[in-house]
Amino acid sequence: MLRPLRLLLSGLQTQPSRCCSSFVSRMRYVNRLKEDDEACTAALKDGSIFLFHRLSPLLRCTDVGTFSPATLTCSDVQSVLQRLGSDGSSLKEAVLIGCSEQNQAQFCLDVGELDQAAVEEASQGTFIDLRKAFFLLPAAEAPLVSKGQALLRWHQSTRFCGASGQPTQRNRAGSQRFCRSSSTVYYPKMSAVAVALVSDGKRCLLGRQPSFPRGLYSALAGFCDMGETLEEALCREVAEEVGLEIQSISYSSSQHWPFPHSSFMLGCHALVSPAHTQLCVDCSELEDARWFTVDEITRALQVKPRRGDPPILWLPPKHALANRLIREWVEQQWQSKGGA
Ligand SMILES: NC(=O)C1=CN([C@@H]2O[C@H](COP(=O)(O)OP(=O)(O)OC[C@H]3O[C@@H](n4cnc5c(N)ncnc54)[C@H](O)[C@@H]3O)[C@@H](O)[C@H]2O)C=CC1
Numbered sequence: 001m002l003r004p005l006r007l008l009l010s011g012l013q014t015q016p017s018r019c020c021s022s023f024v025s026r027m028r029y030v031n032r033l034k035e036d037d038e039a040c041t042a043a044l045k046d047g048s049i050f051l052f053h054r055l056s057p058l059l060r061c062t063d064v065g066t067f068s069p070a071t072l073t074c075s076d077v078q079s080v081l082q083r084l085g086s087d088g089s090s091l092k093e094a095v096l097i098g099c100s101e102q103n104q105a106q107f108c109l110d111v112g113e114l115d116q117a118a119v120e121e122a123s124q125g126t127f128i129d130l131r132k133a134f135f136l137l138p139a140a141e142a143p144l145v146s147k148g149q150a151l152l153r154w155h156q157s158t159r160f161c162g163a164s165g166q167p168t169q170r171n172r173a174g175s176q177r178f179c180r181s182s183s184t185v186y187y188p189k190m191s192a193v194a195v196a197l198v199s200d201g202k203r204c205l206l207g208r209q210p211s212f213p214r215g216l217y218s219a220l221a222g223f224c225d226m227g228e229t230l231e232e233a234l235c236r237e238v239a240e241e242v243g244l245e246i247q248s249i250s251y252s253s254s255q256h257w258p259f260p261h262s263s264f265m266l267g268c269h270a271l272v273s274p275a276h277t278q279l280c281v282d283c284s285e286l287e288d289a290r291w292f293t294v295d296e297i298t299r300a301l302q303v304k305p306r307r308g309d310p311p312i313l314w315l316p317p318k319h320a321l322a323n324r325l326i327r328e329w330v331e332q333q334w335q336s337k338g339g340a
């Protein structure tokens with residue numbers, strides 16, 4: 001079958017184009033690799049690969065005691081696989097995750113079929129559960145690793161078509177799966193979650209679930225229902241969880257959150273009327289919810305939690321969107337105090 005001219009031309013190009021800004025060319029390059037299997041195969045040969053073992057990423061400890069994701073070249077991975085007696089065919093399972101600022105395509109690969117300790121020894125790294133690894137990594141590197149894990153998990157759980165029950169096939173980049181029998185195309189999925197830092201103008205509202213570590217309070221959050229807007233989801237969640245009606249919703253920022261599975265977190269600030277701040281907590285959802293003053297929050301932001309010694313109030317870690325919302329609120333409170 002004749003391939004479209006666009007794909008033939010793009011197949012010749014195995015590096016990002018230099019005609020536009022480096023960001024634009026990288027984005028277009030990654031998009032092209034998703035569409036063109038041959039270009040993607042070529043990009044893998046020159047690309048970097050992040051290894052996972054049963055969804056735990058391979059990290060390396062630097063000389064100064066910090067952690068970074070172990071970045072291997074394709075030939076590094078080939079020699080690790082050969083040393084462990086694998087024929088290297090599992091490289092076909094690598095999934096495209098992006099393109100580095102050095103214009104190198106980035107892939108992830110789960111080698112869960114191999115002996116974990118042997119791969120660690122051969123690749124000079126350690127596989128660490130993402131719940132720990134995510135917080136050990138610098139904030140700039142954690143999202144790439146969590147994206148890799150999310151894509152690998154999605155492939156593992158979408159092997160069969162929900163309509164026909166037949167096996168699905170992936171494209172080279174791993175950006176979609178296809179069922180020949182039902183002609184269904186599957187794309188990676190994530191659940192939308194609305195998270196709000198609610199304030200009454202002077203205090204902010206935080207809640208805790210029974211599963212949270214002792215002392216931890218966070219912004220209120222909930223999965224968006226089908227058909228809801230972000231605003232509707234926030235109003236419903238806050239009403240359900242603490243019995244309040246919010247207004248003046250303003251969007252802040254978003255993040256991909258890998259726990260427990262892929263969520264697309266949409267973070268907002270919201271207000272309640274100072275006359276209606278009485279909480280009616282739904283104990284089936286939250287163990288507790290409380291109003292906190294800016295002084296309490298400022299103190300809590302300065303506390304470094306130590307193992308076995310939880311402070312009275314412990315806030316979400318820096319990598320979490322809720323932490324960002326809390327910091328934005330504190331900054332805005334101090335600014336308005338300074339301006340008053
Ligand atoms: N990154 C961050 O800063 C924050 C992240 N989160 C994350 O947001 C997520 C949602 O927060 P929750 O308060 O637990 O949500 P929630 O208040 O909606 O309660 C969770 C319950 O919602 C139901 N549910 C509805 N749709 C679901 C879906 N697509 N997937 C799973 N469960 C669904 C389930 O019964 C589940 O037990 C959590 O996974 C949490 O880790 C929460 C707060 C801050």
Ligand SMILES: [Mg+2]
Pocket residue numbers: 220221222241285
């Ligand atoms: Mg909730």
